[in-house]
Structure formats: C-alpha cells, structure tokens
Amino acid sequence: xxxxxxxxxxxxxxxxxxxxxACYAKRDLWRKYEKKDSQxxxxxxxxxxxxxxxxxxxxxxxxxxxxxxxxxxxxxxRRLIYATFxxxxxxxxxxxxxxxxKNIKPIVNLLQNPPVKESEWKSFKDKADKIxxxxxxxxxxxxxxxxxxIDGNQALILDSKVISVFERHVFPDFEHSGITVSTALTKYxxxxxxxxxVARDINVTPDKLEMFLFAFxxxxxxx
Numbered sequence: 001x002x003x004x005x006x007x008x009x010x011x012x013x014x015x016x017x018x019x020x021x022a023c024y025a026k027r028d029l030w031r032k033y034e035k036k037d038s039q040x041x042x043x044x045x046x047x048x049x050x051x052x053x054x055x056x057x058x059x060x061x062x063x064x065x066x067x068x069x070x071x072x073x074x075x076x077x078r079r080l081i082y083a084t085f086x087x088x089x090x091x092x093x094x095x096x097x098x099x100x101x102k103n104i105k106p107i108v109n110l111l112q113n114p115p116v117k118e119s120e121w122k123s124f125k126d127k128a129d130k131i132x133x134x135x136x137x138x139x140x141x142x143x144x145x146x147x148x149x150i151d152g153n154q155a156l157i158l159d160s161k162v163i164s165v166f167e168r169h170v171f172p173d174f175e176h177s178g179i180t181v182s183t184a185l186t187k188y189x190x191x192x193x194x195x196x197x198v199a200r201d202i203n204v205t206p207d208k209l210e211m212f213l214f215a216f217x218x219x220x221x222x223x
Contacts (some may be wrong), residue, residue, distance in 0.1 A: 099133025
C-alpha cells in the first residue's frame with residue numbers, strides 16, 4: 001500500500017515528460033575525443049544542434065530508447081554507450097569519457113549478456129566493477145535504455161539523487177530498502193523490486209517514478 005505522502009504526487013508523476021527529458025552538451029567539450037572512435041563521432045554528428053549560435057549536442061531519453069532497441073550489433077552498442085554517457089554527463093564527467101573510450105570493448109562485451117535473473121546479478125556486478133569508469137549511474141542507465149528486466153522488473157536508472165531519496169527516508173515507501181551509495185550496485189535487484197512495486201501501487205510506470213524522484217525527491221522534506 002503506497003503512502004499518502006507519495007500518492008498526492010501521483011498526477012505529477014503520471015505527467016513526467018519522460019521521452020523529452022534531454023541534456024545539452026557543448027560540442028567543443030568533446031572535440032578532442034571525437035576522432036578516438038568513429039561511433040562517438042557518429043553520435044556527436046547525429047545529435048548536434050545549433051542553439052543561439054552555439055553548437056550543442058542534444059540527446060533525450062526518447063533518442064536513447066531508440067538506440068537501445070538497436071543494440072544487436074557491437075557498432076550500435078557503442079553508439080548507445082557514448083550517447084548515454086553524453087546524456088548523463090554533458091559536462092564531460094570529470095575525464096571519465098577517457099575511461100569509457102579506453103574500455104569500450106569490455107563494456108560492449110559486458111552488455112551483450114545482461115542479467116535477466118537476480119541470481120545472475122552478482123556475476124554481472126563483479127564484471128562491471130572491474131571496468132574503470134563504469135559506475136553505478138552509468139551501468140544502470142545502460143541497462144535501462146536497453147530495456148532490460150531482472151526477474152520481470154524493469155531496469156531503472158539509479159544515480160546519486162535517487163539514492164539520496166532512499167538514504168534520507170523522504171518517502172515511507174522506501175524506508176526499508178537498505179539502498180545507500182555503498183550498497184547501490186549490490187542491492188540493485190532489490191531496488192528494482194521496491195521501485196516496480198511502488199509504481200504498481202500508485203498506478204504509474206516505474207521509470208516515471210524514477211524521474212520524479214530524480215527531479216523532485218531531494219527537494220521534498222523528509223518524513
């Protein structure tokens with residue numbers, strides 16, 4: 001049973017602009033990397049946009065969903081990885097893009113066998129932990145845009161803002177999740193169970209609930 005505190009935001013959650021949720025990156029920030037991989041250059045060219053005389057790279061969740069449906073080939077998987085990174089870290093991720101480019105092959109190999117059962121998660125997590133630059137925010141974004149499910153639960157983005165909502169007990173619905181920054185990847189399948197169940201309880205999609213927690217959760221007073 002969902003808490004009354006969360007239920008009062010149901011209409012807002014239902015109307016979250018999921019597909020249009022976009023990030024804007026300055027093209028110049030990525031110019032020194034664009035020749036490192038032809039698929040990174042493809043992403044930068046495909047989503048370039050002139051805005052007020054500035055060359056920007058504009059990528060939305062909708063764009064990433066489309067790329068996620070085409071990840072049957074390694075080429076398209078690389079496109080999704082780069083586009084997801086630009087969307088999630090439009091300012092360059094403090095040099096993490098270098099690590100992503102350097103480790104693009106192992107990341108592709110990892111994602112070609114995403115976990116579909118909770119029993120497969122530990123092995124997947126252990127492999128992800130060994131890839132420099134592939135933190136919890138990035139790996140969960142990639143699983144989400146690929147349309148992955150674990151034990152039938154929709155994969156969702158789990159970044160620091162969403163984790164802080166769990167840690168600060170903003171909503172009673174998540175008080176017993178046990179999700180913290182240090183346990184986020186280990187308990188990812190548990191997080192999906194909770195998020196998917198709460199979404200069903202208030203009759204919204206799990207990713208709209210995630211987007212609501214990301215956008216507003218940290219600015220709502222804890223219970």
